[in-house]
Amino acid sequence: MVKARLLWVDDEIDLLKPYILFLEEKGYGTQCVNNGRDAIELCRSQRFDIVFLDEQMPGLSGLDTLVELHSSYPGMPVVMVTKSEDEGIMNRAIGKKIADYLIKPVNPNQVLMSIKKILEQDERMTEVLTQEYHDLFNLLIGEIEDCRTPDDWISVYKKLVLWELRLDQTQSPLREMLAVQKAEANRLFAKFIRKNYEQWIIGGTDGFGPDRPVLSTDLFERFVFPSVDKGEKLFFILIDNFRFDQWQVVKDVVGECFTCREDIYFSILPTATPYARNAVFSGLMPRRLSEMFPDCWVDESEDEGKNLHEELFIKSHLERHGRKCNFSYHKINRSLEGEKLVARFAELEKYDLNLLVFNFIDLLSHARTESRMIRELAPDESAYRSLTRSWFLHSPLPALLAKIAEKGYKAVLTTDHGSIRVKKGVKVLGDRETGVNLRYKVGKNLGYDPKRVFDIIRPENAGLPSPNMSTRYIFAVNDDFFVYPNNYNHYQSYYEDSFQHGGVSMEEMMIPVIFLEPRL
Incomplete structure (x- = not known):
């Protein structure tokens, strides 16, 4: 069993063979590339637990490669390997949040110690996050169930997003638990919108x-x-x-x-x-x-x-x-x-x-x-x-x-507006004039299950146009999306896990507005 997957980036790739054999004996799978561009491309298709990055390379330098990797994969640990002890280079690398650095010539045991330090740090972080989330889990359930106002929902949504971002840095099974909790929050959020939305519009400012x-x-x-x-x-x-x-x-x-x-x-x-x-x-x-x-x-x-x-x-x-x-x-x-x-x-x-x-x-x-x-x-x-x-x-x-x-x-x-990753296709019927959006439909001859959607029968109450006397709007809730019965399985498969918008969810409706004042 491979303990971790490593990527080593160095233009002197032939000199790395002893290190690769040593690491493989210790249970670490290692791939090598000889330039920064190939490293960036490889990271797009594969996941690595640690990247060892040579600081001095022709073409894209180690520091420039570090910037690219950090911008796309901010949670991926990078160890800078350099021949130079120049303090300025190290300060710039550390400023880019490297996990560790090694100075050539590198002893294989130094590499092993760096790997263990980083992976054990990740394990400790996972343990801490696991304990913190378990402590908060029941409190969050209570907060979600007790939401009564928009401010309540904003507070809950911020906490859920914060935990998503924290768990992004781990492979913890808590990510699945959080996804379930967020799905329940979206279910109750849809009920909240059903109950209050039209009154917000009718009441005006x-x-x-x-x-x-x-x-x-x-x-x-x-x-x-x-x-x-x-x-x-x-x-x-x-x-x-x-x-x-x-x-x-x-x-x-x-x-x-x-x-x-x-x-x-x-x-x-x-x-x-x-x-x-x-x-x-x-x-x-x-x-x-x-x-x-x-x-x-x-x-x-x-x-x-x-x-x-x-x-x-x-x-x-x-x-x-x-x-x-x-x-x-x-x-x-x-x-x-x-x-x-x-x-x-x-x-x-x-x-x-x-x-x-x-x-x-x-x-x-x-x-x-x-x-x-x-x-x-x-x-x-x-x-x-x-x-x-x-x-x-x-x-x-x-x-x-x-x-x-x-x-x-x-x-x-x-x-x-925002968007949500959709999962479940919900069957609807509509005529030729019905729109193609997957998260909402507008029409006068819509067929749907009212238990699965948020429907607005009187568009004027929601501030919406009504091209015909019988026009109504329906909105997908939770992570549903609308699919016509014809060729249902094809469209379910095609659109599942895509990001869509137009409906009712925390991700689509509760969106950021940030006031920026320049730093003096």
């Missing part, structure tokens, strides 16, 4: 308080207008389909430039871009938006793009609330577009308010459904978070945020 959360339509009033009213320049950055756990894995990067005041708000239903993002930018529920801008609202059955008028909605929103600030609006679908925007940063400084939409996470979510390669790169939530961090680090966002902070400007970083 007068319903603020413990019984009504901040919704998509309130975001500008809460997080944009206060800065505008003070005459402060503000950058409003919206990453489409950006979950709270995904924010947690990049917050350290943002925190290098800003102090972060994080909060959670509730996306309106459906938790999908045409509804939720338009509500953010317009400050209007979809029904009111369709009445005020009939030429801009696109019904579900139409193929036309449903987010083509965001700049108009922003302008109207500001004017309705008496804010006369000048603003710019930019939608970024590719890294090159973002890089060009950063290069033209001086132009953005002319505006009081700059609004930027980054679509990558949503594109990644859809690509993961369609692409086998992306599915293999992100088979679960942990890998999905890791892929998000990797994108974030290599996107134009860190450079943009650094510019904003350098100039002393404030920013809001948020999203329009």
